[in-house]
Amino acid sequence: MPRRLPVGALVLAALGVAFVALPLVGLLWRVPWSRAGDVLADDATLTALRLSLVCSLGATAIAAVLGVPLAWLLARVPFRGSAAVRALATLSMVLPPVVGGVALFAALGRRGLVGQYLDSWFGVRLPFTTAGAMVAQAFVAMPFLVVTVEAALRQMDMRYEEAAQTLGASRGRVFWRVTLPAVRPALVAGLVLAWARALGEFGATITFAGNFPGTTQTLPLAVYLQLESDTGAGLVLAALMMVVSFAVLVGLRGRWLVRGGGAVIA
């Protein structure tokens, strides 16, 4: 006999679904569909979309290169102040992105703490450049990767790494051939989450990198700008963003977060 489901919880859950679904439906209802074709085919739209993809992928790469070693450090190396480092590593998850952008500016701007040397020694200027947009997105997105990968590294049975060592594997070989494959589902999940966060990033990007079409105006910035000047076009772009994000989450999140999580060596 099937167990009776608690009605109260079901009602609240249904309300929860409605709460997250209604804005999406509302947006789709408001979109002037007759103009969709024109707006989507517009050069400015395609430029913003392309820039969004380039920046978000670049930000994900930065997050991976710096975030995986950071996750490893937090999971495996006991040191004084690790709690503070972990808090720092996840700070930008809770910080308003605009604050993050201002902070980046203070550190990496042309007159910034480090930025002034980047400029005078290497001629590197990050603010108001595509590279700057990537840095801003990576700053906001990296914690998602760090948190996911760190949890997997902690859960992993380290005896597999010892077994690899006794088989003559160097530290590097153990990491690439045993550790990474063991946390692969979590790594992929972390990459997807970080990428999705970077794709939707607005506040830090506009503060640190500005809003220049072709170099720093990503899709979320374009949406914001269009809503000011041409509401219909803005709504079409907003719908585009929602559809893209939704498709990515449906396609990957279900696969890597739910089923993939079980494949972590525990």
Added chain:
Amino acid sequence: MSLVADVVVRRGSLDLRVALRVEPGETVAVVGPNGAGKSTFLRCLAGLLPIDEGEIAVDGKVLDDPTLGVCVAPERRPMGVVFQDHLLFPHLTALDNVAFGLRGRGARRREARVAAAGWLERLGLGTCAASVPSALSGGQAQRVALARALATEPRVLLLDEPLAALDASTRVAVRAELRRHLASFDGMRVLVTHDPVDAYALADRVVVLEAGRVVQEGALSEVAATPRSRFVADLVGVNLVEGVVVDGVLITESGARVVIADAGDGPALAVIRPHSVVVSRRAEEGSARNRWATTVAGIDRRGDRARVVLEGELPLVAEITVESLEQLGLRPGDEVHAAVKATDIEVDR
């Protein structure tokens, strides 16, 4: 040319001191109850845990010596390890698991795979090469783990509870197999186990470890003659019956008949654990297929248990509770019946 280990490790509540020498072609079993420090000792030999004092050397080459600051990394030691639970890499096939160590020691991908296939073939696993570990049976996984350790051609083979991950029904067969494969490895072997039967079946010599100290060591027969602790008494108290199996009945040299559940004719070693021997005054009817008329030769009370030594055509040791001992009113010289279910008897070949 031998393994010489003099290990002192203090970690938390464990204070471990073990000195051990193993010659090529010899298997030494380190036995002891859980928590005695057996696995810690093995981890020290493998280089996974630094020692605090002492020395570990293989063929005269020093691997550990804290006073000289020597501690050779695990990947540079001439040792192969078969781990408890096997620890096969779950994302690699059986073939790639075996090839892993060869690759780590500099072999090219192709030659590593060819050599690995040879090892699988040697251990009768040719058909499993493409299987991932989750698709292997416990016995197969154990053999893959052995092949993986042997493929690097170590001087010393370390086995950490190699049979513990198996269920009772396959353990007997895998143990016999393991004994054959160990015999073909000419290096030094150290086996860690909590199961006395493993030590009996696989080792030339035992070192009994309790609470971090060696309480007894020597050839099995020596240890059996003078057990020095409860654990050792249990160890040697296992009834071992040698004989030849004909039609499901093992017949000993003295003519005693032991019905076993395991089919297959030929010479065999039956293991009857003392707690599975039922002692009664009368020859009762029951499901036990083995009954022998015996005489009580001695009674040894230890705590709430008593070990009853029985003489007759099949000498046995039975372990019963003190309550049953008193209920039966057993005295030396009493005639009693001993019964054992055929399914309670492990058979080793």
